[in-house]
Amino acid sequence: MDSTMRTETNCETPTPPGPPAIEFTGVSAGFGRKPVLRGLDLMVGKGEVFALLGANGAGKTTTINILTTLLRPDSGRVRVSGVDVLEHPDEARRCFAVTGQSAAVDHCLSTAENLMLLARLSGLSRREAKARTVQLAERLSLGSFIDARVGTLSGGMRRRLDLALSLVVPVDVLILDEPTTGLDTRSRRELWAEVSQLSSEGTTVFLTTQYLEEADALADRIGLLHDGRLAGLGTPHELKARVGEDTVAVRDRDGNALAEVPTDGTVRGISAVLGSLDPDYAEAAVTLHRPSLDDVFLSFTSNDEVRPRQKPVG
Amino acid sequence: MTMHPYSPDPRTSRLSTPTPTPSAVTDALRRSRPRGLDVEAVFIGRSLRHAVRDVESLLMSIALPVILMLMFTFVFGGAIDPGGDYVNYVVPGIILTCAGFGASSTALSVANDMTSGFIDRLRTMPVRASAVITGHVAASLAKNLFATAIVIVVAVLIGFRPTATWGEWFAVIALIALYILAITYLFAAIGLAAKSAESANGYGFILLFLPYVSSAFVPVDTMPDWLIWFADNQPVTPIIDALRSLLVGTEMNGSGIAAVAWCTVILAVAVGWAARLFTSRAGRR
Numbered sequence: 345m346d347s348t349m350r351t352e353t354n355c356e357t358p359t360p361p362g363p364p365a366i367e368f369t370g371v372s373a374g375f376g377r378k379p380v381l382r383g384l385d386l387m388v389g390k391g392e393v394f395a396l397l398g399a400n401g402a403g404k405t406t407t408i409n410i411l412t413t414l415l416r417p418d419s420g421r422v423r424v425s426g427v428d429v430l431e432h433p434d435e436a437r438r439c440f441a442v443t444g445q446s447a448a449v450d451h452c453l454s455t456a457e458n459l460m461l462l463a464r465l466s467g468l469s470r471r472e473a474k475a476r477t478v479q480l481a482e483r484l485s486l487g488s489f490i491d492a493r494v495g496t497l498s499g500g501m502r503r504r505l506d507l508a509l510s511l512v513v514p515v516d517v518l519i520l521d522e523p524t525t526g527l528d529t530r531s532r533r534e535l536w537a538e539v540s541q542l543s544s545e546g547t548t549v550f551l552t553t554q555y556l557e558e559a560d561a562l563a564d565r566i567g568l569l570h571d572g573r574l575a576g577l578g579t580p581h582e583l584k585a586r587v588g589e590d591t592v593a594v595r596d597r598d599g600n601a602l603a604e605v606p607t608d609g610t611v612r613g614i615s616a617v618l619g620s621l622d623p624d625y626a627e628a629a630v631t632l633h634r635p636s637l638d639d640v641f642l643s644f645t646s647n648d649e650v651r652p653r654q655k656p657v658g
Numbered sequence: 659m660t661m662h663p664y665s666p667d668p669r670t671s672r673l674s675t676p677t678p679t680p681s682a683v684t685d686a687l688r689r690s691r692p693r694g695l696d697v698e699a700v701f702i703g704r705s706l707r708h709a710v711r712d713v714e715s716l717l718m719s720i721a722l723p724v725i726l727m728l729m730f731t732f733v734f735g736g737a738i739d740p741g742g743d744y745v746n747y748v749v750p751g752i753i754l755t756c757a758g759f760g761a762s763s764t765a766l767s768v769a770n771d772m773t774s775g776f777i778d779r780l781r782t783m784p785v786r787a788s789a790v791i792t793g794h795v796a797a798s799l800a801k802n803l804f805a806t807a808i809v810i811v812v813a814v815l816i817g818f819r820p821t822a823t824w825g826e827w828f829a830v831i832a833l834i835a836l837y838i839l840a841i842t843y844l845f846a847a848i849g850l851a852a853k854s855a856e857s858a859n860g861y862g863f864i865l866l867f868l869p870y871v872s873s874a875f876v877p878v879d880t881m882p883d884w885l886i887w888f889a890d891n892q893p894v895t896p897i898i899d900a901l902r903s904l905l906v907g908t909e910m911n912g913s914g915i916a917a918v919a920w921c922t923v924i925l926a927v928a929v930g931w932a933a934r935l936f937t938s939r940a941g942r943r
C-alpha cells in the first residue's frame with residue numbers, strides 16, 4: 345500500500361472520465377414534513393459500479409425510487425444516460441432496469457412465465473422472448489425451478505428470479521436495491537460475478553447493500569448516505585485511508601491488547617515499530633490492523649461531531 | 659492490496675448481453691417499447707392464467723350464486739310466491755349477485771399487484787403500466803360471463819322458463835357484460851385505493867349488498883317507505899327490471915335506458931377514479 349494515496353485524504357475523488365450515467369443535482373425529497381434527502385449531489389460515470397451505503401432509513405431506497413421515476417423529488421434534477429428523469433420519464437425508463445428491495449414477481453406464474461412476461465414487456469417478440477428465457481434460466485442457474493409456481497419457491501430463489509427479471513434485456517444502467525440480501529454464498533458470488541461481467545461490458549451498476557464486504561469487492565466507488573447527503577465518497581481504498589491509519593497490534597496469548605502502534609504499512613515502517621517494542625513482548629502475537637469498511641461506515645454515518653479514530657493504546 | 663479482491667470466476671460469469679459484440683461501451687442501450695396492443699395482450703393472458711389457476715375462487719364464484727338460487731327458490735320461494743313461479747322472478751337478481759361476487763376478486767388481484775411491488779416494477783419500464791388493470795378487468799369479464807352462463811343453465815334445470823327471443827338474449831348478454839365491466843372497474847379502483855389486499859376485500863363487500871335492497875329478491879313496494887326510495891333510485895333496480903323484462907316479458911317502463919345509463923356512469927367514474935389513483939399512488943406502498 346503506497347503512502348501517496350494516504351495523503352489525498354482531504355480531496356473528494358474526481359469524477360470518473362466519460363459522460364455520467366447517473367446524475368443527481370441538489371435533490372431534496374421527504375415524506376410529509378420529514379426530510380429524507382437534503383440536496384443530494386451524486387455523479388456516477390459510465391461503466392462504473394457504484395455502491396450507495398447508509399444506515400437503515402438513510403434514504404437509499406428513496407434515492408432509487410427517484411432515479412427510477414417512482415417518486416418525484418421536491419426539488420433538484422436527476423438524469424440517467426443524459427435523459428432528464430423528471431421531464432422525460434418514459435424515455436428515461438428505456439435506459440435502465442431495476443430490481444427493488446422487495447421481490448416484485450408474480451406468484452401465480454412459474455419462473456419461466458415471469459421471465460416470458462418481462463421479456464414480452466421489454467419489446468421482444470414471442471419467439472425472441474422464449475429464446476431469451478431459456479438463455480437466462482441457464483445462465484443464472486434457475487433451471488431447477490424453471491417450471492415451478494413462484495409462490496412455491498424459497499425466498500432466495502424468488503430473489504434470484506427477481507434479479508434475473510432486470511437482466512432480461514441489456515440496458516445502460518442496472519439498478520439493484522440490496523440485491524444479495526437473502527442469497528446463499530454461492531448465489532451471492534454468482535451475482536457478484538454477473539455484476540463484474542456486465543460492468544466490464546460497459547453497463548453502469550448502481551447498487552445499495554448492507555454487506556460491506558460486497559461493496560468492497562464490487563464497487564469502483566462508494567457513497568455513504570447520511571443525513572440526506574453524501575457524507576463520504578470515494579474508492580473503498582480512499583475511504584478506508586480517510587478513517588484511520590494502519591496499526592500494528594500486539595497481543596498476548598489470551599488475546600489481550602498489549603500495544604497498538606500506528607504505521608505507514610511499509611516493510612521499513614513495520615520493522616521500525618517492531619524494533620521499538622518492549623523486549624518483554626517477544627513472545628506476543630503481532631497483527632497488522634487496517635481500517636475496514638465497517639470502520640468507514642461507522643465513522644461516516646455517526647451523528648457525533650468527533651469521528652471515532654483509532655488511537656494507540658498501551 | 660488490490661482494489662478488487664474478488665475477481666470474477668470465468669466459469670460463473672456466464673451472463674453477457676445477448677448482442678454479439680462484447681464491447682457494448684460504445685452505444686447507448688435503450689430498451690424498445692412493445693408495439694401496439696402487445697402490452698394489453700400480455701396482461702390479459704396473465705390475468706386469465708390467474709383466473710384459471712385460482713380454482714377455488716373460480717368454483718366459489720359459480721357455487722355461491724347457485725346455492726343462493728337454490729335457497730331462494732326452494733327455501734324462501736314458497737313463502738314469497740306460493741305459486742312456485744319464484745324462480746322466474748329471482749334469476750336476474752342471482753345473475754347480478756353472481757357478477758358482483760365474481761368481480762369483487764378484482765379488487766384483491768389489483769391490491770396484491772400494488773402491495774407486492776409488481777405494479778411498481780412495471781412503472782419503471784417504458785410500457786403502459788395501467789394495462790395491468792385492463793388485463794384484470796378483461797379476465798374478470800370472461801370469468802364472470804362463464805359463471806353467469808352456468809347459473810342460467812342451472813336455473814333452467816330447476817324450472818326457469820325464459821321467453822326471450824334471440825334479439826332479447828343478445829340484449830341480456832350485452833347488458834350483463836356492461837354491468838360486469840362497470841362493477842369490475844369499480845372493484846379495480848377499490849383495489850388501487852385500498853391500503854392492503856384485506857381492506858380491499860372489506861370495501862368490496864359493502865357493494866355486494868346492493869342487490870338485496872333492490873327489486874332483485876322481493877318487489878320493492880313490499881319495503882318500508884324510506885327503503886323504497888333508496889331501492890327505486892339505486893342502479894341495481896333498473897338493471898334487474900330490464901333483465902327481467904327481456905327474459906320473461908315483464909314491463910320495461912324505461913328501465914332499459916336507466917340501466918344502460920347507470921352502467922355507463924359507473925364505468926366512467928370508475929375508469930376516471932382508477933386512472934387518478936394509478937398515477938398518484940406510485941412509489942408509496
Ligand SMILES: Nc1ncnc2c1ncn2[C@@H]1O[C@H](COP(=O)(O)OP(=O)(O)OP(=O)(O)O)[C@@H](O)[C@H]1O
Nearest residue numbers: 375380398399400401402403404405406407942943
Ligand atoms: N412511503 C413512505 N411514507 C412515509 N415515509 C417513508 C416512506 N417510505 C420511506 N419513508 C421514510 O423515509 C426514510 C428513508 O427510507 P428508505 O426506504 O429510503 O431507507 P433505506 O435507506 O432504503 O433503508 P433500508 O436500509 O432499511 O432499506 C425512512 O425514514 C422511512 O421511514
Ligand SMILES: [Mg+2]
Nearest residue numbers: 404405406445
Ligand atoms: Mg431500502
